Amino acid sequence: MSCKEFIFTCELLNGLHARPVSYLVKEANVFESDMVLENLRSGRKANLKSPLSLIAADIAYRDVCRIKIAGQDAVEAFRRIKSFVFKHLPECDELLPTVRNSGVLPPSLRALKMEFCRGQATGEGWAIGEPVCLKEYRFLPIEDRAVYAGVTGERLRLLGAIEQVQEALQKSVKNAELLAEREVLKAHLQLAGDPDFKARLLDHVDNGLSVSESIEATLEHFANALESSQSSYLRDRVIDIRDLCDQILRLSYGSGRLYSPDVLQKNSICLADNLTPSQFMGLDKSHLKGLVLECGGKASHTVLLAQARSIPVLVGVEGARELMKQADEVVLDSGLGLLIANPPVEALRYYQQEEKRSRALSVRCAPFVQGVARTSDGQRLEVGANIIGQEDAELAFKSGAEGIGLFRTEMMFMERTQAPGLAEQVATYNAVVREAEGRPVVIRTIDVGADKPVDYFNLSEEQNPFLGYRAVRLYPEFLELFKAQVEAVLKAAVHGSVGLLIPMISCVTEVRWVREVIQEVEDELRASEQQYGEIRLGIMLEVPSVCLIIDQLAQYVDFFSIGSNDLAQYFLAADRGNDKVGDLYHYLHPSFLRLLKSTVREAHRHKKWIGLCGEMASDSDILSLLVGLGLDEISLPAPLIPTVKEKVSHLNSVHCRDLLDQAVNCEDIDQVTTLLKQSHSSLAPRPVFDTAIMKLDYDCLSKEEAIKELVDMLFLDGRISDSRLLEEAVWKREAVYSTALGNGIAIPHCQSDLVYSHSAGVLRLKNPIEWNSVDGKPVDTVFLLAARESGSNNEHMKVLAELARKLVNDNFLSRIKSSPDPEALAEFLEEHLEV
Amino acid sequence: MKIVVVTACPTGIAHTYMAAEKLTEAALNQGHDIKVETQGAMGIENEITVQDVEEADVALLAVDIAVDGEERFRDLRVIKVPVSEAIRNPEAVMAQLGQG
Numbered sequence: 001m002s003c004k005e006f007i008f009t010c011e012l013l014n015g016l017h018a019r020p021v022s023y024l025v026k027e028a029n030v031f032e033s034d035m036v037l038e039n040l041r042s043g044r045k046a047n048l049k050s051p052l053s054l055i056a057a058d059i060a061y062r063d064v065c066r067i068k069i070a071g072q073d074a075v076e077a078f079r080r081i082k083s084f085v086f087k088h089l090p091e092c093d094e095l096l097p098t099v100r101n102s103g104v105l106p107p108s109l110r111a112l113k114m115e116f117c118r119g120q121a122t123g124e125g126w127a128i129g130e131p132v133c134l135k136e137y138r139f140l141p142i143e144d145r146a147v148y149a150g151v152t153g154e155r156l157r158l159l160g161a162i163e164q165v166q167e168a169l170q171k172s173v174k175n176a177e178l179l180a181e182r183e184v185l186k187a188h189l190q191l192a193g194d195p196d197f198k199a200r201l202l203d204h205v206d207n208g209l210s211v212s213e214s215i216e217a218t219l220e221h222f223a224n225a226l227e228s229s230q231s232s233y234l235r236d237r238v239i240d241i242r243d244l245c246d247q248i249l250r251l252s253y254g255s256g257r258l259y260s261p262d263v264l265q266k267n268s269i270c271l272a273d274n275l276t277p278s279q280f281m282g283l284d285k286s287h288l289k290g291l292v293l294e295c296g297g298k299a300s301h302t303v304l305l306a307q308a309r310s311i312p313v314l315v316g317v318e319g320a321r322e323l324m325k326q327a328d329e330v331v332l333d334s335g336l337g338l339l340i341a342n343p344p345v346e347a348l349r350y351y352q353q354e355e356k357r358s359r360a361l362s363v364r365c366a367p368f369v370q371g372v373a374r375t376s377d378g379q380r381l382e383v384g385a386n387i388i389g390q391e392d393a394e395l396a397f398k399s400g401a402e403g404i405g406l407f408r409t410e411m412m413f414m415e416r417t418q419a420p421g422l423a424e425q426v427a428t429y430n431a432v433v434r435e436a437e438g439r440p441v442v443i444r445t446i447d448v449g450a451d452k453p454v455d456y457f458n459l460s461e462e463q464n465p466f467l468g469y470r471a472v473r474l475y476p477e478f479l480e481l482f483k484a485q486v487e488a489v490l491k492a493a494v495h496g497s498v499g500l501l502i503p504m505i506s507c508v509t510e511v512r513w514v515r516e517v518i519q520e521v522e523d524e525l526r527a528s529e530q531q532y533g534e535i536r537l538g539i540m541l542e543v544p545s546v547c548l549i550i551d552q553l554a555q556y557v558d559f560f561s562i563g564s565n566d567l568a569q570y571f572l573a574a575d576r577g578n579d580k581v582g583d584l585y586h587y588l589h590p591s592f593l594r595l596l597k598s599t600v601r602e603a604h605r606h607k608k609w610i611g612l613c614g615e616m617a618s619d620s621d622i623l624s625l626l627v628g629l630g631l632d633e634i635s636l637p638a639p640l641i642p643t644v645k646e647k648v649s650h651l652n653s654v655h656c657r658d659l660l661d662q663a664v665n666c667e668d669i670d671q672v673t674t675l676l677k678q679s680h681s682s683l684a685p686r687p688v689f690d691t692a693i694m695k696l697d698y699d700c701l702s703k704e705e706a707i708k709e710l711v712d713m714l715f716l717d718g719r720i721s722d723s724r725l726l727e728e729a730v731w732k733r734e735a736v737y738s739t740a741l742g743n744g745i746a747i748p749h750c751q752s753d754l755v756y757s758h759s760a761g762v763l764r765l766k767n768p769i770e771w772n773s774v775d776g777k778p779v780d781t782v783f784l785l786a787a788r789e790s791g792s793n794n795e796h797m798k799v800l801a802e803l804a805r806k807l808v809n810d811n812f813l814s815r816i817k818s819s820p821d822p823e824a825l826a827e828f829l830e831e832h833l834e835v
Numbered sequence: 836m837k838i839v840v841v842t843a844c845p846t847g848i849a850h851t852y853m854a855a856e857k858l859t860e861a862a863l864n865q866g867h868d869i870k871v872e873t874q875g876a877m878g879i880e881n882e883i884t885v886q887d888v889e890e891a892d893v894a895l896l897a898v899d900i901a902v903d904g905e906e907r908f909r910d911l912r913v914i915k916v917p918v919s920e921a922i923r924n925p926e927a928v929m930a931q932l933g934q935g
Contacts, residue, residue: 733846739850775923785849804849804853
């Protein structure tokens with residue numbers, strides 16, 4: 001028996017929370033040794049095999065900790081755990097919900113006199129409903145001494161209840177409707193099996209406490225530990241433990257011991273100090289329109305569940321209870337972090353406008369979800385999705401993916417003790433291919449190496465893993481594993497169009513070897529009379545060497561996929577994660593653009609399909625360069641797909657090619673960036689006037705409403721990048737002095753790079769409104785002039801100037817005011833202003 | 836009377852040109868000779884030359900912001916008004932010039 005220890009500093013920004021903890025516990029559980037972690041800041045100790053005790057040790061960013069390992073296999077355990085803690089733990093962080101700016105209210109709301117309070121914005125969406133204060137959460141007093149059954153009896157009661165809870169959770173995990181629900185239930189299941197949690201419960205019972213007393217004491221212990229945590233993420237986990245304790249209590253004594261859930265009668269905005277995920281799941285979703293939580297943070301599982309059901313949530317709202325108690329109706333806006341009591345008519349009209357806008361936005365996106373991406377002059381660019389599993393595939397196709405451009409399979413191989421079997425792989429690939437309904441699915445074979453941890457590969461440490469033994473270079477040693485993957489992909493190909501993509505190819509020899517293996521697997525399948533489908537073979541272009549032998553490779557492969565992240569790093573010899581040289585890494589480097597240009601040209605010269613996956617594909621600012629390259633496909637994260645498809649539709653492929661030619665002749669990244677900025681409006685030329693940005697006889701109560709309507713019209717017509725910011729820019733100008741200059745005309749305006757191309761929106765009002773006009777008269781016609789700042793199209797700018805000149809002409813004005821419809825007005829304006 | 840004018844407003848896409856239009860109309864109505872230089876988002880247009888200045892009787896700056904080349908008018912009588920004033924009441928502005 002030996003004993004080893006080491007000290008480390010926690011480098012996780014969110015502290016040692018659930019996800020990294022689960023990895024650490026998995027590592028620890030491989031060994032027999034006892035392992036104790038001590039947080040040297042707080043003095044708290046934790047069992048390295050108990051997730052809950054690790055979480056309760058409240059290890060925050062930069063906390064120094066000691067891990068002690070004692071037992072038979074301590075030496076090996078020490079080596080493994082230490083290597084994991086130093087090399088992989090810092091990478092285990094997950095993306096927490098980003099903090100959104102809940103700052104200033106939009107102009108339409110900030111001018112209003114109304115009663116409201118502010119909380120933390122948690123996402124999108126708003127709702128209106130009757131305020132309901134949910135009953136406070138608490139244990140009902142239990143006269144459990146009357147049913148006390150002695151230590152043995154109480155142990156049985158407790159163990160029975162825990163077992164039932166686990167069974168119920170397992171069943172719920174299977175039946176969960178939503179992915180988010182399944183994840184939360186899984187987390188609860190893990191919690192229910194936590195050794196420290198169970199040990200503490202049993203300890204109390206052994207010391208003579210009843211089950212309910214023990215649950216209360218255990219809950220208190222973990223809640224105290226977590227609530228004093230420095231990490232809000234960890235504080236948010238208390239609710240899960242409370243939830244689990246609830247369930248164990250209920251199953252120990254029967255449901256009468258807990259309060260019964262509230263019943264909602266009509267559309268309700270519910271307030272609670274705290275709500276467990278189970279309580280949330282118990283509420284009637286048809287009436288639950290919004291949720292206000294006084295305590296708790298926005299990373300709690302309750303908030304995540306509500307978001308998964310598109311129910312807007314506010315957290316940490318001070319004064320919400322008083323506000324809700326005296327209101328008949330409230331509006332909850334989770335985007336703005338706002339709760340309004342008895343909203344005035346102007347506020348309701350603002351939300352009607354928002355509603356109209358979001359409906360119009362989904363209508364606008366619909367053709368891009370369903371249709372294929374094509375430039376304005378008809379050049380195709382397939383837009384595919386990057387996925388890591390079956391669940392992603394569903395979302396990808398819902399978002400309009402034209403195929404799966406990159407299915408990263410290594411996630412299936414990580415976080416486990418042995419490789420997934422053939423059947424499991426076939427099932428997963430089948431599911432994705434079926435989901436694709438004939439659209440192409442590109443499955444990339446396992447891409448691991450010393451920098452991506454997979455235990456059972458037992459890879460030894462390397463000086464330079466990035467240039468070392470990884471991806472296709474491992475396959476000869478792990479031949480059976482590679483063959484199993486090839487076999488699974490071949491079998492899935494029966495159900496659709498499948499591409500097999502090999503990572504990290506650097507020479508022809510590797511490709512020839514891969515082809516031999518595929519041939520071998522096919523022969524075996526044929527010999528055993530098993531069905532398999534035809535696949536296309538592709539390789540990742542990540543190593544610069546292959547970009548120079550496309551002609552040779554083209555004899556052996558069907559397609560190419562550019563992995564822009566790695567290709568740029570290898571090509572520029574700069575690690576993008578390294579602060580000191582990160583600046584040298586950029587895919588807009590002219591030399592890199594030249595490499596891409598010649599590679600795509602070579603691939604096409606040999607009649608091969610070529611796509612691009614990697615960060616570059618999701619950078620919509622450089623979409624024109626990607627179109628200019630003439631790529632057949634780009635593959636990106638699903639949520640970005642509709643917007644990218646729409647942007648493609650505004651581009652002209654000839655202009656894009658010109659732009660690329662200019663970009664490859666730039667001397668540095670800055671020149672390329674400037675070029676892109678200046679080319680923006682000439683790449684997407686839109687007429688200054690358009691019936692899509694005109695409304696006649698519009699019913700409107702205020703200047704705020706009119707400006708918002710105009711800005712929304714421009715946004716919905718794809719002319720500006722952000723409506724809130726543009727609205728602010730217009731109001732900033734309006735604050736200098738009123739833009740209403742008599743004759744019932746107002747011309748709010750601004751010049752900004754939020755504007756893609758110069759635009760003049762028109763709103764003719766049914767009833768005139770007040771606008772502080774210089775002649776004191778109300779305004780009935782509003783022109784919004786929005787000009788782009790850099791790279792302006794001068795012809796269009798002249799149109800705007802000409803319009804301004806004409807607007808002081810009475811004749812011109814009366815023609816505008818008497819135009820029968822938007823078509824006639826657009827025609828009149830185009831005719832009189834040389835467009 | 837020959838008037839040289841510069842118009843310029845904060846954003847330079849609307850009032851600069853409206854004022855130019857209004858002032859030109861008012862001056863011609865009153866039989867004056869006028870040349871208006873606009874300093875807007877498209878830069879300087881219809882630029883006032885040395886010869887224009889030499890021939891002019893008065894300079895009018897209908898501006899809300901600092902403009903380029905104000906020193907060109909140092910030997911002339913210079914009247915400054917806000918842009919909005921020029922748009923709202925160009926005749927009054929013309930009258931102001933005449934009084935000088």
